[in-house]
Amino acid sequence: SLNQIQEIFFFFIAIKNFPTDEKKMFFYQKWLxxxxxxxxxxxxxxxxxxxxxILGYCVGVFNSASAAKWIAPSTSAPYYLFQDLFQEFPCHxxxxxxxxxxxxxxxxxxxxxxxxxxxxKKIYGLHIITSPGVQNVEFYRKNNFIKEVTxxxxxxxxxxxxxxx
Numbered sequence: 731s732l733n734q735i736q737e738i739f740f741f742f743i744a745i746k747n748f749p750t751d752e753k754k755m756f757f758y759q760k761w762l763x764x765x766x767x768x769x770x771x772x773x774x775x776x777x778x779x780x781x782x783x784i785l786g787y788c789v790g791v792f793n794s795a796s797a798a799k800w801i802a803p804s805t806s807a808p809y810y811l812f813q814d815l816f817q818e819f820p821c822h823x824x825x826x827x828x829x830x831x832x833x834x835x836x837x838x839x840x841x842x843x844x845x846x847x848x849x850x851k852k853i854y855g856l857h858i859i860t861s862p863g864v865q866n867v868e869f870y871r872k873n874n875f876i877k878e879v880t881x882x883x884x885x886x887x888x889x890x891x892x893x894x895x
Contacts, residue, residue, distance in 0.1 A: 734784035735762075735776075738826050762824065764801060765789040771797050775843055777827070777836055786827030788840045792853060794822045811881050812859065812890045819855035819877065819892035821848055841873045845895050854895045862889040 739762050740754075748754035755763075765772045766789065777786040791797040794809075794816045801809055801822075823844060827837045848856060860866055862880045870891045877892035 731784065735787050738784065738787065738828050741829055742826055762789065765791065765824065768797070768800055771800075773844075773847070775840055775847075777831075777840055784828070785831045786825070786836050786840055788823055788825040788844055790821055790823035790844065790856070792848075792851070793820045794857070795820065797822070809859075811883055811888060812857070812879065815857065815877070815879065815890060815892060819857040819894075821853050821856035823856055823858055825858075837869060838873055845893075849895045855892060856895070857890055857892040860889050860891065862887050867891070 736758060739758060743757070743761075745757065748757065766774065768791075771793070772789060772791045775788040776784055778784050791801065794801075795813065798809060798813070823841075825837060825840060827840070844856070848854075857877075858866075858870060858875065860870070867889065870893075873893065875891035875893040877890070877894075879890040880887055881890070882888075
């Protein structure tokens with residue numbers, strides 16, 4: 731359910747307290763909800779247990795360059811920072827798993843499913859954007875995201891990681 735996806739999303743973000751529910755939902759919409767609002771240009775994979783509890787999700791866009799018109803207004807200019815890499819790595823993904831399933835291989839299994847899905851659609855590259863030096867960088871390296879580029883956006887460093895299929 732959407733509530734379970736939101737619970738997983740909010741568990742892993744750095745911000746833990748929002749001044750209002752509206753600001754909390756604006757943040758969610760900015761970083762995850764916008765993907766769910768464009769089903770023809772995006773995709774959603776869910777992993778669940780036998781009781782249909784959601785254990786993880788992966789959302790993505792097939793083509794980051796064409797999705798910029800609806801992603802960039804909600805995520806602002808950092809999205810354009812890596813647009814020169816979108817031709818080689820057109821698909822962008824966002825993945826999270828429930829904290830109780832971390833370290834079980836579920837995230838890697840989900841990425842493999844996404845890779846197979848994209849390959850069937852003749853999409854041969856995907857990417858993520860994160861921060862340099864955070865924990866998920868090693869996870870993505872382990873999953874063959876081998877093209878790495880770090881760029882500055884104001885005082886913030888952003889880290890692009892691309893994977894060929």
